[in-house]
Amino acid sequence: xxxxxxxxxxxxxxxxxxxxxxxxxxxxxxxxxxxxxxxxxxxxxxxxxxxxxxxxxxxxxxxxxxxxxxxxxxxxxxxxxxxxxxxxxxxxxxxxxxxxxxxxxxxxxxxxxxxxxxxxxxxxx
Amino acid sequence: xxxxxxxxxxxxxxxxxxxxxxxxxxxxxxxxxxxxxxxxxxxxxxxxxxxxxxxxxxxxxxxxxxxxxxxxxxxxxxxxxxxxxxxxxxxxxxxxxxxxxxxxxxxxxxxxxxxxxxxxxxxxx
Numbered sequence: 001x002x003x004x005x006x007x008x009x010x011x012x013x014x015x016x017x018x019x020x021x022x023x024x025x026x027x028x029x030x031x032x033x034x035x036x037x038x039x040x041x042x043x044x045x046x047x048x049x050x051x052x053x054x055x056x057x058x059x060x061x062x063x064x065x066x067x068x069x070x071x072x073x074x075x076x077x078x079x080x081x082x083x084x085x086x087x088x089x090x091x092x093x094x095x096x097x098x099x100x101x102x103x104x105x106x107x108x109x110x111x112x113x114x115x116x117x118x119x120x121x122x123x124x125x
Numbered sequence: 126x127x128x129x130x131x132x133x134x135x136x137x138x139x140x141x142x143x144x145x146x147x148x149x150x151x152x153x154x155x156x157x158x159x160x161x162x163x164x165x166x167x168x169x170x171x172x173x174x175x176x177x178x179x180x181x182x183x184x185x186x187x188x189x190x191x192x193x194x195x196x197x198x199x200x201x202x203x204x205x206x207x208x209x210x211x212x213x214x215x216x217x218x219x220x221x222x223x224x225x226x227x228x229x230x231x232x233x234x235x236x237x238x239x240x241x242x243x244x245x246x247x248x249x250x
């Protein structure tokens with residue numbers, strides 16, 4: 001397996017997640033050694049949920065999995081870039097395609113784009 | 126100023142840095158409250174150097190500054206995406222355009238692309 005520098009940041013490595021086709025940055029999440037291994041072994045993105053303190057198979061609830069198309073490791077081996085196909089078109093729990101949908105305009109944030117799905121319908125809450 | 130959730134990760138917020146034109150992910154770095162303010166105020170990327178424990182004006186030594194074209198804040202306000210024009214074409218201290226130039230291929234890492242500049246000439250070391 002490819003070794004990452006998990007020690008540098010308390011056992012986790014940040015993963016930037018980018019659409020493999022149009023290069024939109026969809027989200028950032030964190031990898032534990034086990035979720036890194038599962039991501040490489042299964043070809044679907046697995047992260048470490050810092051909130052729930054457990055392995056998080058992205059899309060396990062919603063069906064909106066991320067099929068990994070390419071994996072890059074940075075120069076310091078402490079950050080990862082995943083190029084993915086986002087099933088269901090949206091990566092954000094708000095229903096927006098990207099978690100980065102708040103654009104800075106002067107001293108304000110404006111929302112770019114509309115949600116792709118209704119989170120209440122997908123997550124039932 | 127736009128408020129970020131600096132408390133969540135010990136006072137720093139990760140910033141993903143993407144080329145504004147072709148959407149290549151160039152690097153990831155960390156923002157302190159002061160570097161965030163300087164980035165917004167000057168239009169050039171400033172980070173917090175965790176190694177040197179000081180504000181880091183990216184390109185201050187090499188001249189390869191990052192001109193900020195757009196700024197996005199994520200759904201949780203704890204991660205930032207900067208779209209930049211990378212002066213000098215390369216963001217990585219190795220001379221590669223992107224820090225993410227190690228591609229995973231099976232159990233190995235292969236290097237994508239060639240360095241754009243010679244770090245010895247740019248940094249004098």
